[in-house]
Amino acid sequence: MLLETIELPTDEHYARNLIDGRWVFPAAPYEYEIRNPSDSTVTAVVPLSSRFDVGRAISAAGDALSGPWSELHTRDQLLALLLHRLAEAAPELARLQSVETGLGYDDSLAGIESTLRIARAVLTREVLHPRPTPAGVSGHVLSWGAPFSEMLLNVFPALAAGNTVVVKPSLRGPLSPVAVAFIADQLGFPAGVLNIVQGTGVDVGAALISSTALQALHVRANESTVSRASRAGRRTQVPLRTLTGGGNAAIIYPGLGEDKFAPMASEIADGVRVHNAGGPLGLHTVAVHRDVAKKAIAAILGQLTLFKNRAAPLPTEPIRRRAFDRIDQLDADGGRVLLGGTIPDDIRHRMGWRLPTTVVDLGDATSTAAAKALAHSREPLGPVLTVVQWNTLTDLDRVFDARRHCDGYASIWGDDSSDERTRFGVAAREQGPQSAMYSGLVPAAWTGESAHRTTGEMAS
Structure with a gap:
């Protein structure tokens, strides 16, 4: 039976972990303040947990595998009910995600609705074509770009496949994951099926990465964290499934119509507006065919300039500095800044850690400048769009050769052919010009469909 009113967690829940069906304090009494990136106000206080809390959560998840969750009918009913409930609570969840990320409400709501469409497709697939793989305990280390999408798209497929889960939300974006877990708990999910352990990467993240009790480890993080997980996997032998930050792109073909x-x-x-930390719905690279490059770049600059494109802020000054350092590096490698590229000296930008929308033209894909920028550019952060011009499909392969693109998606414009070539390693071909944010296109790694790389492959 559905709850009569929509409830979200209170401060009491945000300050605790969900382990074995109970909201409990961590083993050690340490806390961390969550601040709204837009104005630096404190919005919640969350626990800093330890490996002891992770151990308890993994044990609870293991015990839950043999309970009611192993019954397909029970599991599917609860998951369908969860998606229904999340859809009802979408406006409240959008406001919550806006508070923890600085995303505008409309962008936050659009992202949640797109995420729910993908999750429904995942559940339908599992109901109609269940995979025969045995269930186990699945570990999840999330990032902070779009916390609701991070939580649902990373964790929901594991639950739909019959696994139980232990989730470490981002330290800077834990509120939406806790809200999803809270609603699942209120709907009667069996104890131990969904466990949330909050904390830092060096404590909670490291404990999950080093665990040998997991069936699979899902890491959605920057390249440094993925590298640590890869090295640990050589010892644990736990399959590593990754989605690295910032793999998304748009490809513009010469067949793009005037309209x-x-x-x-x-x-x-x-x-670009929602790309603060490379979230699953953000975008940071456009590859445009040289025949339409002049007109396409002018249209993009006009759109960004006309509507000022108020982008989501970064959560701290050090992270904004990393994003700006990347712009400096792109410029030093031969890129040309067409828009933005400076931080206004005013109180709004200092308090909100905003980086003005920036467009950097890297020139032709075969140029030395583009090769240097693409090979050595730092992790994409912030509303920074790089533009590369291409002429052949070989040029496209050169542009998207970096590992960060292996788990990304592409929005395709102007290509009406039936060629189903795959780019970035997963579904990158889309018929018609629809953006990933609103069409529901998402990296297959989020839904468990891709041929996941092994730890050995990650290390190479």
Whole structure:
């Protein structure tokens, strides 16, 4: 039976972990303040947990495998009920995600609705075509770009496949994951099926990464964290499934019709606006065919300039500095800053850690400048769009050769062919010009469909 009113967690829940069906304090009494990136106000206080809490959560998840969760009918009913409940609570969840990320409400709500469409497709697939793989305990280390999407798209497929889970939300974006777990708990999910352990990467993250009791480890993080997980996997022998930060792109072909330039520019602007930490719905690279490059770049710049494209802020000054350092590096490697590239000296930007929307033209894909920028550029952060011009499909392969693109998606514009070539290692071919944010296109790694790389492959 559905609850009569929509409830979200209170401060009492945010300050605890969900382990074995109970909201409990961590083993050690340490806390961390969550601040709204837009104005630096404290929005919640969350626990800093330890390996002892992770151990308890993994044990509880293991015990839950043989309970009611192993019954397909029970599991599917609860998961369908969860998606229904999350859809009802979408406006409240959108406001919550806005508070913890600085995303505008409309962008936050659009991301949640897109995420729910993907999750429904995942559940339908599991009901109609259940996979025969045995269930186990699945570990999840999440990032902070779009916390609701991070939580649902990373964790939901594991639950739908019959696994129990232990989730470490991002230290900077834990509120939405806790809200999803709270609603699941209120709906009667069996104890131990969904466990949330909050804390830092060096404590909670490291404990999950080093555990030998997991069936699989899912890491959605920056390249440093993925590298640590890969090294640990050689010892634990736990399969590592990754989605690295910042793999998303748009590809513009010479066949783009005159009437498509405006919607293309608008949807690219949408993707740039929500790209603060490389979230699953963000975008940081456009590869445009040289025949239409001049007009396409002008349309994109016009869209960004006309509507000012108020992007989501970064959560701290050090992270904003990393993003700005990347712009400096792109410029030093031969890129040309077409828009933005400076931090205004005013109180709004200092308190909100905002980075103005920036567009950097890397020139031709075969140029030395583009090769240096693409090979050595730091992790994409912030609303920074790099533009590369291409002429052949070989150029595209060169542009997207970096490991960060192996788990990304592409929004395709102007290509009406039936060629189903795959780019970035997963579904990158889409018929018609629809942005990933609103069409529901998402990296297959989020849904468990891709051929996941082994720890050995990750290390190479």
